[in-house]
Amino acid sequence: MPVFRGDPCGITCLILTYAAIFYADYVIVNWVVLQTMSTSLWGAVHAVFFNVIVFLTIMAHVRAVFSDPGIVPLPQSRLDFSDMHTGGEKNDDWTVCARCEMYRPPRAHHCRICQRCIRRMDHHCPWINNCVGEWNQKYFLQFLMFVGVMAIYAVSLIAYSWIKSCPECSKDMMVKQGRLLHSVILSMESILFGLFVLAIMWDQMQAILTDETAVEQVKRQGPYRARRPKMVLLREVCGRSQPLLWVFPCTSAPRNTEPSYNVTI
Numbered sequence: 001m002p003v004f005r006g007d008p009c010g011i012t013c014l015i016l017t018y019a020a021i022f023y024a025d026y027v028i029v030n031w032v033v034l035q036t037m038s039t040s041l042w043g044a045v046h047a048v049f050f051n052v053i054v055f056l057t058i059m060a061h062v063r064a065v066f067s068d069p070g071i072v073p074l075p076q077s078r079l080d081f082s083d084m085h086t087g088g089e090k091n092d093d094w095t096v097c098a099r100c101e102m103y104r105p106p107r108a109h110h111c112r113i114c115q116r117c118i119r120r121m122d123h124h125c126p127w128i129n130n131c132v133g134e135w136n137q138k139y140f141l142q143f144l145m146f147v148g149v150m151a152i153y154a155v156s157l158i159a160y161s162w163i164k165s166c167p168e169c170s171k172d173m174m175v176k177q178g179r180l181l182h183s184v185i186l187s188m189e190s191i192l193f194g195l196f197v198l199a200i201m202w203d204q205m206q207a208i209l210t211d212e213t214a215v216e217q218v219k220r221q222g223p224y225r226a227r228r229p230k231m232v233l234l235r236e237v238c239g240r241s242q243p244l245l246w247v248f249p250c251t252s253a254p255r256n257t258e259p260s261y262n263v264t265i
Ligand SMILES: [Zn+2]
Pocket: 097, 098, 099, 100, 101, 109, 110, 111, 115, 116, 117
């Protein structure tokens, strides 16, 4: 089920994300490769590699934006909570969401922006205009990783283009100034976004490996279970496929088969 939210902050962040990605591609192709590497085969190789990274970044981003983060379905009819204080039949791990007026599975939390309960909700991220939850965390991580790779690649190519001798570089002052200006802007953009995604990626890995989502860290509810092996925790997010395939946004994220809603009261 594709989901898209009309949150103004989220939509602004989406526009900024695509403006930043396409600007980076424009500068690398037009001002770095075509201006300084047009006579060598490496120019073509870098242009192709950079565009492959751009494509993978967009693919991971689109999947993170449009996939269901793990929305807990609403009950068909209004529930009667009168047995709540008498102990009830429900498993202890299940909790009640007063806003959705329903029982929700363990680790699900209510997101005020999505206005729904999300399975293993980590946080609501305006950069994907969606929650980061059980079913899309893998795409979110892939997006962060590709943005990081893109930032490092862009800075390296810019640095190389200024260090190497460049007989084919234009002697025209206007062209030189344009190249300098775009090189500086893209370097700043790459360093800023690169450090930003690195910090979020670090937090995400910590959250996964300690089995405690950002929401649980704030509410001090984790770690959810007794210590589990790191590989088990990573598989829960990335799926059962070959770990080498985890980085590609073409395979599906894992879906817990545990029933999300089966209350009988
Ligand atoms: Zn809720």
